Amino acid sequence: MTLHLKKVELHCHLEGAAPPALTEAQALKYGVDISGELRGGAYVWHDFASFLECYDKVSEVYRTEEDYALLTETYLDELAGINTIYSELIVSPDHGKRIGLGADAYIAGVCEGIRRAREKSGIEARLIVTGERHFGPESVIGAAEYAAKAGNPLITGFNLAGEERMGRVADYIRAFDIARDAGLGLTIHAGEVCGAFSVADALDAVRPSRIGHGVRAIEDLDLVKRLADLGTVLEICPGSNIALKVFPDFASHPLRRLKEAGVRVTISSDDPPFFHTSLKREYELAAGAFGFSDAEIDAMTRTAIEAAFVDEETRKALLARI
Numbered sequence: 001m002t003l004h005l006k007k008v009e010l011h012c013h014l015e016g017a018a019p020p021a022l023t024e025a026q027a028l029k030y031g032v033d034i035s036g037e038l039r040g041g042a043y044v045w046h047d048f049a050s051f052l053e054c055y056d057k058v059s060e061v062y063r064t065e066e067d068y069a070l071l072t073e074t075y076l077d078e079l080a081g082i083n084t085i086y087s088e089l090i091v092s093p094d095h096g097k098r099i100g101l102g103a104d105a106y107i108a109g110v111c112e113g114i115r116r117a118r119e120k121s122g123i124e125a126r127l128i129v130t131g132e133r134h135f136g137p138e139s140v141i142g143a144a145e146y147a148a149k150a151g152n153p154l155i156t157g158f159n160l161a162g163e164e165r166m167g168r169v170a171d172y173i174r175a176f177d178i179a180r181d182a183g184l185g186l187t188i189h190a191g192e193v194c195g196a197f198s199v200a201d202a203l204d205a206v207r208p209s210r211i212g213h214g215v216r217a218i219e220d221l222d223l224v225k226r227l228a229d230l231g232t233v234l235e236i237c238p239g240s241n242i243a244l245k246v247f248p249d250f251a252s253h254p255l256r257r258l259k260e261a262g263v264r265v266t267i268s269s270d271d272p273p274f275f276h277t278s279l280k281r282e283y284e285l286a287a288g289a290f291g292f293s294d295a296e297i298d299a300m301t302r303t304a305i306e307a308a309f310v311d312e313e314t315r316k317a318l319l320a321r322i
């Protein structure tokens with residue numbers, strides 16, 4: 001039982017958190033046939049590529065500022081209900097553009113959702129703008145430029161997500177330079193679908209303070225030592241990794257081995273309903289399948305706050321609550 005533990009989440013894609021029932025209602029509202037992507041209350045995909053396609057299609061039924069406010073509020077309310085005090089949501093202005101809403105209205109809706117949730121429960125949230133590799137390198141630069149120029153105090157980070165097998169991290173350096181120059185925190189999806197080389201690429205080309213997943217670093221023990229020495233924080237999403245068959249089962253998942261090697265690890269849910277998980281379940285897995293004590297779980301939560309893309313005053317206030 002982990003309900004009593006305060007929780008923090010650093011890695012959750014907003015559209016990836018869309019409850020199937022809400023998506024169903026949205027599809028009905030707009031007369032969109034979603035039966036290829038959502039059946040029997042579950043999202044339908046069979047591998048990483050088809051997951052990304054499903055994700056993009058599901059995103060198309062969130063079309064207005066209010067749709068995004070509702071989606072954000074719904075997810076943050078769920079998190080607050082399990083004792084979560086801080087959440088970083090990965091948002092993609094490109095998804096807003098693709099449905100004709102536009103990046104500004106997309107972000108305005110998300111910010112309104114944050115405001116509503118915070119008013120009810122006090123949950124604190126920040127946004128990480130992401131570029132999607134499968135939308136092409138130019139769009140990733142566009143996402144970085146958008147994040148840099150937005151002047152929105154809730155946008156505090158920049159990420160690279162999407163099809164990891166498309167290009168190498170070095171192809172996206174310009175986007176990260178733009179984000180770094182704007183003072184945004186940097187994180188990169190690496191070592192999820194691709195092997196250890198992808199994590200090494202991220203460190204060589206960008207050296208972000210955090211890496212999304214990074215779990216396949218375990219294939220190269222020198223790289224694991226490098227992560228530990230650098231203090232790079234891994235945003236680990238065990239349920240996602242098992243659903244995507246990155247590892248066959250929790251017994252072979254490297255969360256504990258990475259932690260014991262001195263790597264700074266945290267736990268998140270990634271795209272919870274797509275992967276039949278939730279932040280609640282990820283904390284339960286940490287206690288159950290991985291056998292971490294409450295003190296060890298609290299230490300990971302503290303690591304997450306230390307690595308959060310927030311101002312120092314907020315960080316201090318959050319740390320005081322663990």
Ligand SMILES: Nc1ncnc2[nH]cnc12
Nearest residue numbers: 013016161162189270271
């Ligand atoms: N797990 C994941 N990896 C890469 N890109 C994503 N976009 C949404 N979920 C993702």
Ligand SMILES: [Zn+2]
Nearest residue numbers: 013189212270
């Ligand atoms: Zn992710």
